[in-house]
Amino acid sequence: MSKYLITGVQGFVGRYFVEYLLSHEPEAKIFGVDIAQTCDMPIAYHSVDLNNAIQTEQIIQSTIPDYILHLASISSVGQSWQNPALCFNNNTDIMLNILEAVRKQNLKTRILSIGSSEEYGEYASQEMPLKETYKLNPLNPYAVAKVSQEMLCKVYTVLDVDVVMTRSFNHIGPRQSDRFVVPSFIKQLVTISQGKQEVMSVGNIEVARDFTDVRDVVAAYYAILHRGKSGEVYNVCSGTSHKLSEIIKTAENILGIKADIRVDETRLRPNDAMFICGSSKKINEELGWFPKYSFEQTIKDIVTYWQQN
Incomplete structure (x- = not known):
């Protein structure tokens, strides 16, 4: 044991x-x-x-x-x-x-x-x-x-x-705190879809990350x-990058809405790298690990989580 x-x-x-x-x-x-x-x-x-x-x-x-x-x-x-x-x-x-x-x-x-x-x-x-x-x-x-x-x-x-x-x-995934960018965005979009919020507050949504x-x-x-x-x-890592704007668009499509998006200066970070993508070759080849959840499935599951919470 x-x-x-x-x-x-x-x-x-x-x-x-x-x-x-x-x-x-x-x-x-x-x-x-x-x-x-x-x-x-x-x-x-x-x-x-x-x-x-x-x-x-x-x-x-x-x-x-x-x-x-x-x-x-x-x-x-x-x-x-x-x-x-x-x-x-x-x-x-x-x-x-x-x-x-x-x-x-x-x-x-x-x-x-x-x-x-x-x-x-x-x-x-x-x-x-x-x-x-x-x-x-x-x-x-x-x-x-x-x-x-x-x-x-x-x-x-x-x-x-x-x-x-x-x-x-x-x-990312269901149950992540909305102190982090992806759950923060999706929680806002769910709230907008429920008619409880009018404007979506964001930082730089053109940065791309490997989720x-x-x-x-x-x-x-x-x-x-x-x-x-x-x-x-x-x-x-997944070996694939997505812009934050892609996450917003994917969640909007799931919810059937188009949000009014506005930049909040306090959400902008100093020295933020614009594009990050990792190589998963080493863990793939040496350990046989590969992601099972698609990007779209993950976003859908996060949307469902915030709809229920």
Whole structure:
């Protein structure tokens, strides 16, 4: 029976990963940690402040997991501009606490560190798709923190800590907070379709991103945990990019509306890369992972979620 420790278990991806484990490996023992006091999932839950090195060491010592999926972080670029120090604390510092706890206890635990496509920075469109071999050029505090997290992991592989890493591109799906751009847009469009809102507020909708359904993302994380090569980095992406304007149009078609769209200056980000697309060749060829959910199906499922909530 495998034992899993999931940090940030109550977050968007954490909940989906728990569901994936329950359906694909029902005999697994699942430990979850987060900052909330209570948890409504059928797992062994602990409220832990991972910024506290002692608490982090204690939870790893008491559970001795076979696998750690490290999801706990501040995962918003916008938020990182507002509070860069907090972003570093919740990405780089927590990662260091986990790595040190595993190293000091000489555990054979495999750790999956979740990075971001933001680490690549801006490349010209003719240089797409972004490959794991490309030079990293972070353009915002969140991206810098994630590059630091990845570098720490690589240092610890030299110390015989078993770590695999991702550079995860944008993931979307039902239940994602409307603090993020895609659910924010679709929630607004659903509200407009219900006659409760007149104008749709947006930032730059001509930026293009590589979106993957969260249900495919957790399958990728499971594959990397079990079959990824120690010390290696894997892009988790679809290999296809869509402009935010395409998402709006797809949702409008599903809802049968045409929204009055207006740019809100406060939604515009400094240094926003215009076009990002990842190469999924490495994870496809080495681990046999491919996305199962189409872009259209994902958008439809998000629309349905906001219609019901």
